[in-house]
Amino acid sequence: MLGHDRQKRILILGGGFGGLYAALQLEKTLARNPDVEVTLVSRDNFFLFTPMLHEVAASDLDPTDIVSPIRKLLRRVKFFDGNVESIDLRRKRVVVSHGIGTAHPHELEYNHLVIALGSTTNFFNLSGLQERALTMKTLGDAIYLRNRMIQHLEEVEFRLNTKVTGISERGVELGDGTIIKTNTLVWTAGTSPNPLLETLPCRKERGRLVVSSYMEVPDWPGVWALGDCAAIRDVGLLFFESGRGKLFYKLEELGQYFVQLGIPFPHLNALVTASIEFFGGVCLILGLATRIVSVPLAFIMLVAILTAQLDKAKTLGDFLYLPEVLLLVLFVWLVFSGPGKVSMDQILARKLGIDGDKI
Numbered sequence: 001m002l003g004h005d006r007q008k009r010i011l012i013l014g015g016g017f018g019g020l021y022a023a024l025q026l027e028k029t030l031a032r033n034p035d036v037e038v039t040l041v042s043r044d045n046f047f048l049f050t051p052m053l054h055e056v057a058a059s060d061l062d063p064t065d066i067v068s069p070i071r072k073l074l075r076r077v078k079f080f081d082g083n084v085e086s087i088d089l090r091r092k093r094v095v096v097s098h099g100i101g102t103a104h105p106h107e108l109e110y111n112h113l114v115i116a117l118g119s120t121t122n123f124f125n126l127s128g129l130q131e132r133a134l135t136m137k138t139l140g141d142a143i144y145l146r147n148r149m150i151q152h153l154e155e156v157e158f159r160l161n162t163k164v165t166g167i168s169e170r171g172v173e174l175g176d177g178t179i180i181k182t183n184t185l186v187w188t189a190g191t192s193p194n195p196l197l198e199t200l201p202c203r204k205e206r207g208r209l210v211v212s213s214y215m216e217v218p219d220w221p222g223v224w225a226l227g228d229c230a231a232i233r234d235v236g237l238l239f240f241e242s243g244r245g246k247l248f249y250k251l252e253e254l255g256q257y258f259v260q261l262g263i264p265f266p267h268l269n270a271l272v273t274a275s276i277e278f279f280g281g282v283c284l285i286l287g288l289a290t291r292i293v294s295v296p297l298a299f300i301m302l303v304a305i306l307t308a309q310l311d312k313a314k315t316l317g318d319f320l321y322l323p324e325v326l327l328l329v330l331f332v333w334l335v336f337s338g339p340g341k342v343s344m345d346q347i348l349a350r351k352l353g354i355d356g357d358k359i
């Protein structure tokens with residue numbers, strides 16, 4: 001049902017921070033290309049600025065102040081108002097239900113899939129909580145709470161450093177045995193990944209999809225995850241895994257790529273690059289020789305920017321968003337700032353009686 005056959009189809013799931021900003025970026029780049037069709041699917045036809053949600057609940061702002069209609073923000077990217085029911089990564093298809101009351105399913109095909117479905121409230125399995133608590137995730141939640149507060153406006157008391165152990169008809173039970181009677185309970189104490197992620201056969205960390213520095217899901221080319229759906233790994237782990245893949249499985253491919261880029265001694269340089277990423281990643285994970293390994297890693301990023309990435313950036317904004325640029329800044333910063341307090345470098349310095357600030 002999407003586009004004509006020779007078109008590449010990019011499907012973005014979720015119209016929140018991750019999904020909408022991906023769509024806005026593609027609006028300026030790929031969506032101009034007639035051979036590419038970009039579609040954003042979300043169950044709300046508006047973008048919600050969540051950091052100001054509490055101001056709607058407190059009646060400081062009107063609901064319309066913190067929402068923007070998605071269709072007005074996008075000209076080339078298509079918008080599909082629907083609920084994502086299931087994702088089939090093997091068949092590259094997503095089932096979306098559409099319509100109020102008698103919702104009907106649509107199957108959308110894709111070549112590239114961006115998963116940005118956000119998160120849900122985490123109730124930490126506390127008994128009685130989910131049934132009795134109000135949440136603070138959607139515009140509906142904020143409007144409901146605002147109306148409820150107007151009905152029950154009273155004095156407010158703060159209890160900090162207090163553990164909630166259970167919720168019952170009598171009220172909120174605290175760790176010290178106290179029960180606070182209440183008829184309005186708002187729970188904002190945590191988030192869980194979107195339940196749809198559980199159904200995906202991908203590597204996860206605390207329920208989120210593990211992604212590369214390009215936000216791509218490893219082993220699933222063309223599948224990407226953003227925002228609360230993505231687990232962005234420690235930079236050392238990122239380079240360790242990238243270097244391991246190149247060193248043990250893709251060395252020949254990397255050499256050929258370097259030939260295309262016109263890099264001198266391509267096969268030797270492929271081996272050196274993969275080794276630096278692999279061993280540099282191990283050192284960063286351990287916090288060992290942090291300043292030293294940051295130098296060749298920064299150099300690799302600089303070469304990657306100059307040889308492979310610079311042409312892709314049309315504007316300064318595009319350039320600054322290149323992962324290689326962010327990583328280059330990070331490594332330069334590490335060269336100057338040195339290792340953190342919890343690192344092998346600091347442990348060794350203490351053992352050798354060297355001032356930790358000087359390593």
Ligand SMILES: Cc1cc2nc3c(=O)[nH]c(=O)nc-3n(C[C@H](O)[C@H](O)[C@H](O)COP(=O)(O)OP(=O)(O)OC[C@H]3O[C@@H](n4cnc5c(N)ncnc54)[C@H](O)[C@@H]3O)c2cc1C
Nearest residue numbers: 014015016017018042043050051053083084117118227228
């Ligand atoms: C009250 C509140 C205040 C916050 N304040 C801050 C802050 O000050 N600073 C900060 O950094 N972060 C803040 N956050 C967290 C921040 O909002 C999230 O980290 C961010 O929104 C994550 O972006 P995302 O794109 O992953 O998900 P979201 O922005 O949540 O977007 C997910 C989108 O997917 C849609 N969706 C979900 N499931 C489906 C489905 N099955 N079918 C179709 N569409 C679906 C949703 O409707 C939504 O449009 C706050 C969050 C809340 C709730």
